[in-house]
Amino acid sequence: MIVAEQKPLPEIRRMISPYERVLILGCGTCMTVCDAGGEREVSFLHNALRVAQSKGGNEAHHFLESTLKRQCEPEFLEMLVDKVGEVDVILSLGCGIGVQAIAERFPDTPVLPGVNTSFMGISSEQGVWDERCAACGDCRLEDTAGICPVTRCTKGILNGPCAGTKNGKCEANKDMDCAWVLIYKRLERLGQLEKMRRYYPMRNFRAIPRPKRLVRTPVALGEDDG
């Protein structure tokens, strides 16, 4: 799941200050789950902005709130067509993908990011999220016992651990587990320690073209019959 964090209120106020009519647009999937831009956060931000405005600010905004199931699908964005005409700006509480999807769909309306899209991760407990995947496009989890060194090692090294590991923690942050120690322990548990002994060649990230695009080639009907 994509994890994000709502931008500080002053920054949001600064962004919307040139505009009068603001649509606060939530997203009902990842942003809801990570408490950054679901219906509750949309409503809370709306209230916060109104308090800010009523307590001494010079702004005079009109707010509209709405939450789509997902901002990253063109079909869901179609539902906004009527509303977009009524507003001067869209403050999207979707991730960076949602913001760009809106920008593409509504070329004449400015769109502002209300959240800082942070990473892809899991919720370890109520209210805590941890990064787990960097979407590198070349998954190595088979060899690393299901623990990703690209995201969970500070250095992202493929042949660890480095010399900075101490008591299973990382030298960069003493509260953070060393990913390679975790990998070693889990490989040991699975009886696959030989995987530690292999050398994995460095990858050439330049060779992966950006932005990436994925095209699922449809199988032509009748092809299977040969």
Place this chain on the structure above:
Amino acid sequence: MYPSVSGNIQKYVVHRIGMPSRDRSFVPPCQATCPLHMDIREYVDLVAQGRIMEALQVIRGGNPFPSICAYICTHPCEESCRRSQVDKPIAIRALKRFALEFGGDRMIQVEARTAHSEKVAIVGSGPAGMACAYYLRNFGYPVTIFEAHSELGGMLRVGIPRYRLPRDVLDVEIQRLTRMGVEIRTNTRVVSLDLLFDMGYKAVFVTIGAHQSLRMGIEGEDSPGVIDGATFLREVNLGLKPSLGDNVAVVGGGNVALDAARTVLRLGARKVTILYRRSQAEMPADPAEVEQALEEGVHIQFLVMPTRIKRQDGKLNMTCIRMELGEPDASGRRRPVPVEGSEFNEEFDTLISAIGQAPQTPGDFRVRIGRGSTIQVDPATLSTNRRGVFAGGDAVTGPATVVEALAAGRLAASRIDDYLQHRYPSLDKGGRETLVGDLLPETVEMIRKIGRIEAPLLPAEARIKEFEPIELVYDWEAAVNEARRCLRCGMGAEILFQDKCATCLTCLRVCPYHVPYLDTMGTIQIPADQCQACGVCIAECPAKAIVLRKPYDRRHVTEELDHVLKSASESKVSPLIIGFCCQYGLFGTGTLANLWRVAKAGIWIVPVLCIAKVEADHLLRAFEIGAEGVFVAGCGEQCARENTVAWVHNRVQKARKVLSEIGLEPNRLQTYVPSATNAYPAEWLDGFVEQIGGLYLASVIMKEVKVDSR
């Protein structure tokens, strides 16, 4: 109001559209068990909030004579109360009595006007007859009650002793009937129904009760000094004082036997012994009353049955035999079997036999009689074999409870209405589902155990001196605290908008009772039979997909807030302070209601049903409309739930962050929970008001400085 705010209000509420206003709660077991289907959960909840007048309205809406039930109802609701799975059931009857006494039930007038010309005769003025008259009169029929005795009330008058049901209570209810325009003919024994039809009555409701005592069928039963229970109670209740002697025996184990024994004590007998042929567990009488009788000094001999009575020298020489319990019989109780050769003799002055009663229907009624001399009726319509003749109450069921009789009377009234209006009986299928299923052990474990608060009783020595009512009423605080124990079965949270639910599992993780679970399809379920309606998941759900099942609860905080905001915006007093206070504890017990009255003007209280239901949004809205300070006050240790405050703290922190981000002092928003070090809300509130006053003054000065410098 700020222009942008007023211009925006419509859009603000837009997301609330689409919320159904229908009651989606389940019928709780108490209501399902009550023969009258009273909305018990509702009035108990209203008592818990200290809203006694409204509780009384709910009670009167479901019961024609609630004051009678408040004294002597056998409360099957308490037997089915799910709280007994946690500790002890809610004291529903005592709470009803509290609501009636404190809500001013005696002042309530009932009126009715005549809308139909068909006259209805009611034969017998017991609870069933009275209830039937009440409802028929409400429908607009001219109603006449015929009563053989000199006073109205049937068994309530001649059977129930005064210490259980004070006669003024009964008289008030009868007075209401008369005021409604019910015609009453006392001292009139109806011997033939044909006569009634000849007199122009179009329908007759036969509710003659079960006044005929059953005979023991033993030798010497007709000796002088042997009296049956029903006759004895009737004589005492109608003002006679039978001479009993010092040593009295009562045979039987039902409520009549107990009533008779306790009445004998109050008449001054030295020793009263109840002889019952089974053991205490099988006694049909209300266990609480058995206990009270024992306290008062009634002796009970179990597993004993009289076999012969002989009158000698002015005394009764009674031969008894000891019994033992055998196989269970048709009633499910173990059958008593005599023990061979265990006979013994005992001497008494008087013997009262109270082993059961049966109706005695005059033959000229020409209604079909069934088992146990009861009148046979169609259970759905209460109609007998004769056209236009309906029957109900003890005459149909055999000796039963007052609440069953009231229910029969109500049913008869609507069926007689159907009959007279030539309608097909509208059988009520019921709209809402009944809640079934027990609480799971893990839910029970998380529910705070709070013992049942019993209504106070007079001490036993004082009780037996006279016929004064023995049970006293709760005081305000005891009643509110007792009512707060209610688990609010079936009115908890539900995921109303499954399409909105992102299955984020917040509800599952935050529920204090571990109620929500993931089903095998990966969908979150909140089982209605476990949910305690605390509201934590509702305020935490990031998708706002969860609501409470009752429409009133759904809107409560928002509506109260709107209401307060409206009034507050009209008030000119500054600084404006808004407080969200728990309606159950602080407010319900009067602590905060009191504060509200004495506190300095400018403080407005939004009563909430537990502060766990206050969302961060609500706090911000209060600031938006101009509050200088906002506080949330909960009940702390008194709270019926564990750990509600932690959630409120989180939300307060979140709102405080916003305050500091827009340049307001975060301590304008505070939480108050009574604790050992901070036990007086008034003191705390004074401090808070002072603080806000200072901040407000500072801000005014700042503004003026700004204006001057321009």
